[in-house]
Amino acid sequence: MKQKDIVSSVMHLSRVLRRRSYDDTPQKKGRHGQFRILRHLLNTPGMTASELAELLDIRAASVSEVTKRLEADGLIEKRQIESDKRKQGLHLTETGHQRIEDSRQVRKKEKEIIETILNEEERETFINLCEKLTKGLQKGVDA
Numbered sequence: 001m002k003q004k005d006i007v008s009s010v011m012h013l014s015r016v017l018r019r020r021s022y023d024d025t026p027q028k029k030g031r032h033g034q035f036r037i038l039r040h041l042l043n044t045p046g047m048t049a050s051e052l053a054e055l056l057d058i059r060a061a062s063v064s065e066v067t068k069r070l071e072a073d074g075l076i077e078k079r080q081i082e083s084d085k086r087k088q089g090l091h092l093t094e095t096g097h098q099r100i101e102d103s104r105q106v107r108k109k110e111k112e113i114i115e116t117i118l119n120e121e122e123r124e125t126f127i128n129l130c131e132k133l134t135k136g137l138q139k140g141v142d143a
Contacts, residue, residue: 010133020110033058034066034075035103038092041076042100046089048081075099 037052049067053060067090070076075096078088092100118126 017110020106033062034070035100037063037066037070038075038096038100041090041092042097045091046079046081048087048089052090070096 036056040052040055041047047055049063050060052067053063056063067076067078071078073095074093076090077093079091081087081089115123
């Protein structure tokens, strides 16, 4: 019997979930990084691109590239910050809010499917193992 590789299994599960999310999203547009930015702007409207870059620990140029795409897609808009006219805050548009809601509905559906596959004890064990792996791998990166 071939030994299963845990990293390959985790990566495959991640791809399946990502593909399902994309296939179930009505607009069939967007990437994970874009949704991260949209979610942060939902919780903290008016953030600047540099604040987003610092919060997400990514390069300012990357944030600029993604926000230009989001703005072109009509998901966010830039508004001048009253206290500092040189800066622009980023805000979700109504379309951006709808995209977040669509994403929430897809995640809810995925959760319901997973709950039919794994019983409560299996889900709890899986969550604990994922958290343990995440913490351990982060320590390895941070060390």
